Amino acid sequence: MFARLRAWATLHASWLRSAVVWPQFQDPTPAGNNHRHTMLRSLASATRETLLRQARGLATSAVIASGGSPVFNSPGKESTPRRFCVVGSGPAGMYAADRLLAAFGEDARVDVVEKLPTPFGLVRSGVAPDHAGTKSVVNRFDGILRDPRVTYLGNVSFGEHVGLDDLFARYSATVLCYGAEGDKKLGVPGEDLPGSHSAREFVGWYNGDPRCVKDLDAPLRRALTCAEGDTVVIFGLGNVAVDCARMLLRSPEHLASTDVCQHALEALRRSTVRRVVMVGRRGVAQGAFSPKELRELLNLPGVRVTVDPRELKLEPEDEADLAAQRPRRRAYEAIVKSIESPPAGVEADLKAGGGRELVLKFLRSPTEFLPSDDGKNSVRAVELAVNRLEGAAGSRKAVPTGEKERLDRVSLVLRSVGYKGLPAKGVKEGFPFDHERGVVPNVAGRVMEKMGGYPTHVTGVYVAGWLKRGPTGIIGTNLHCAEETVESIAEDAANGRLRRPDYRFKGKGVRPLLESRGVRVVDAEGWGRIDAAERAAGEAAGKPREKFVSVDSMVRTALAIGES
Ligand SMILES: Cc1cc2nc3c(=O)[nH]c(=O)nc-3n(C[C@H](O)[C@H](O)[C@H](O)COP(=O)(O)OP(=O)(O)OC[C@H]3O[C@@H](n4cnc5c(N)ncnc54)[C@H](O)[C@@H]3O)c2cc1C
Structure with a gap:
């Protein structure tokens, strides 16, 4: 002793x-x-x-914590090869894994922990079904998962099945890439009425995110065939809002050959929605949509685009905003063009009760969502404040004019004002998190906490992707983001500042621990089974894949449960 x-x-x-x-x-x-x-x-x-x-x-325990001071792992032999843990298998996680392999070469072992049985985050459950080209990045990600130095641990929730202390004891470094799974709120009365959902939930529903399908399938089907309302109101003018509007307005027959989930396709086929109103707080010169996505929406066959001409009037500051940002100028021109030349026959279709309409409303903010009076209490109308813009070019602000407006016959409201990062459930109290911005505080990907009032790196913990920068940027943005984080890891490795995993775990990572805790881990082989089954089901239906939409069916397929 x-x-x-x-x-x-x-x-x-x-x-x-x-x-x-x-x-x-x-x-x-x-x-x-x-x-x-x-x-x-x-x-x-x-x-x-x-x-x-x-x-x-x-x-x-291999890890001790003393009051508010950092957590130190007990010393052990430097493990070779070096084992890293990446939490989350979206673009940020996959690029981080790829960069770790490149930086540490044959010495690297990377465990990718993912909450769902299926990998690739929003590439699977966010990117729109009719954007198949964008999804082809999964071929590259699949290659990374199949690298012999990488171990995929699907159906494992960080914070629930494994905690930080478990990872500290087993890995030289952990990269948190678990994205942004919450929603920003509008902060108006009635926002939580039935029939009011976040765009994140709606997107997850048509893309087969098991959590969204479970909670939303019945209410969304009801809203899409509501007898008292035929209007969907979308708050927000970004690309996610544009995706939602396109999914609601596009002919379902155009979606039938995509990987849209069958339950969503059926609901969209039965949909009685005639009008989608997209509402933006500021003016036409400040919309966040990109011109390519907007043009695709404006040019949908059989859809009339309506904009109040007064909202297209540009002040000199707006002209300056458009001149400073070419994509915005192109988006503005696309809107003007689409109302000048509506698709042939659409007016007659609309009069006959067919056809669909897209209304773009600028300079409006919601003030209240109002319920139906049929006892169901679902959202049926929306009250809007009319705004005007103040301030110099580049920083135009919306201020209310005092005038109000009301949209009636509303069957569904989608709030598309931004995703928001959340702290992982169950991660120990005191772990740094910026609740205001929904990100883990970091410097170049190194997670920082305050010690004695000074920002200090939490040894061995890093962050990448939406959890690092906030929910902005396209898939490719996460490559640069992950690169920066892995550069920090490589620098810390060179300076002897990574963690020393506990030698008692023999460099094996968390898999044995998960098995001892009875977690049904889906590995790369299991994901391969899910992938093959989805592709086979899709082929039979003339589409790239038919996704499983429940965790249980995914796990049963992955683990080949129920087969003789
Ligand atoms: C609706 C929508 C459409 C988009 N369309 C496009 C597009 O067409 N083109 C484009 O370039 N970009 C698009 N983007 C942006 C792109 O999807 C993001 O930039 C990117 O997905 C962010 O990557 P991430 O890895 O940070 O987060 P995510 O992709 O969200 O990945 C996070 C991963 O972490 C997992 N996770 C969460 N919690 C835990 C936990 N506790 N334990 C373990 N794992 C966990 C999640 O299941 C998920 O797999 C779109 C985004 C949205 C929201």
Whole structure:
């Protein structure tokens, strides 16, 4: 026992000595001195705590935490090869895995932990079904998952099945890439009435995200065939709003050969929606849509586009905004063109009760969602405040004029004002999270916490993707984002600042732990079975794939349960 204690004390003493060469300890200012003292106190108290636990024979955990101080893993042999954990298998996670393989070569082992049995995040459950070309990036991601140095651990939820301490003890570094799974709110009365949903939920429903299908299938089917309303109102003018409008207005026959889920296709075929109204707070010169996506929406066959001509009038500041941003100028021109030349026959169709209409409403903010009076309490009308713009070009602000307007016969409201990152459920209290921005605070991907008032890197924890930058940017943006994060990891590795996994876990990662906890892990082979079954079902229906829409059916297929 005393020999073990002496070994621990020696190791911690040498670790304390090496800690003082870290840059944050080299700050010669009085602030730096304070920080140095705080850090040394934390280290000393952590060391004391460990020794006490050892002495009491209680040190069963590989990781100790002491009050608000950082978490230190017990020292062990530097593991070779190096094992990394990537949490989330969306674009950020897949690019992070790819860059780790490139940076650490044959020495790298990467475990990709994913909450759903199926990988690839929003490429599977966000990108619109009629944008098949965009989805082809999954071929590259599939190649990464099949690399012998990569282990896919699907159906494993970080925060629920594995915690940070489990990862600290087993990996040199962990990269959090679990995206943004919440919604920004409008903050108006009636926002949570039945029939009012976030665009994220609607997108997840038609794309087969099991969580959205389970919660939304029945209410959405009802809303799309509502006898008292034929209008869908979408708040927001970004590309996600454009996707939602296109899915509602496009002829379902054009969707039949895409990977849209069967339940959604059936509901869209039965839909009695005639009008989609897209509402933006600011003016036509400030819309967030990109011209290509907007043009696709404006040119849908059989759809009339309506805009109040007064809303197309440009002030000199708007002209300056359009001149400064060519994509916005092109979007503006596309809108003007579409109302000048409506598709042939659409007026007659609309009069005869067929045809569909897209209304773009600028300079409007919601003030209240009003319920139906049939006892069902579903949203049936929306009250809007009319705005005008103030301020210089580049920073035009919407201010209410005091005038109000009302949209009636509403069957569904979709709020498309932004996704929002959330802290992972069950991750221990005190783990840094910026609730306002919905991101994990970081510098170049290094997760930062405040220690003694100073931002300090949480050793071995990094972040990439929407969880790092907020929910903006296309798939490719995540490549540069992950690259920056992996550069930070490589730099920290070169400076000996990664974690030392506990030698008792023999460099095996979390899989044995998950199995001991009874988690039904879906590995790359299991995902291969899901993929093959979905493609086969799709082929029979004349589409690229027919997705499984429940976690249970995915897991049963992956684990070949129920087969003889
Ligand atoms: C509706 C929509 C349409 C889009 N269309 C396009 C397009 O056409 N073209 C384009 O270039 N970009 C498009 N984008 C943007 C693109 O999808 C994003 O830039 C990208 O997906 C963000 O990557 P990410 O890895 O950060 O997040 P995500 O793609 O959201 O991936 C996060 C992953 O983490 C997993 N996860 C969540 N919580 C946990 C947990 N606790 N434990 C383990 N895993 C967890 C999730 O299941 C998911 O797989 C679209 C975005 C949306 C919302």
